[in-house]
Amino acid sequence: MSAEMKTPYQGNRRTCGYFECGKCSKRWFSANSWANCNQKCKSCNTNVYPYKQVKHEKSDDPPKEIRPHPQEMCQKCRQLGFFCGSRIASYKR
Ligand SMILES: [Zn+2]
Ligand SMILES: [Zn+2]
DSSP, X not given: OOTTOOSSOOSSSOEEEEEEOTTTOOEXXXXXXXXXXXXXXXXXXXXXXXXXXXXXXXXXXXXXXXXXXXXXXXXXXXXXXXXXXXXXXXXXX
16 A cells, blocks of 8 residues: 555546545535545535545546536646546546
């Protein structure tokens, strides 16, 4: 176990992530959740890692998020500098 493992999933693909804020107990779901990437809680701004990640059935055809993906809340988007749900993001390491 390395210290780098902050999320249940450790691959290069996008997953569906389930988040629960440890501070305010807010729960949310994201169709764009990545290994070792947190998302910010909308309520209290805490960085939260997903407690559960589920691989997409078809990685090339990701389901749409119900709400627009909050890029400013997503660590992966900030690292990439663009929307992490775009096709290029899956192939970038
Ligand atoms: Zn919170
Ligand atoms: Zn993102």
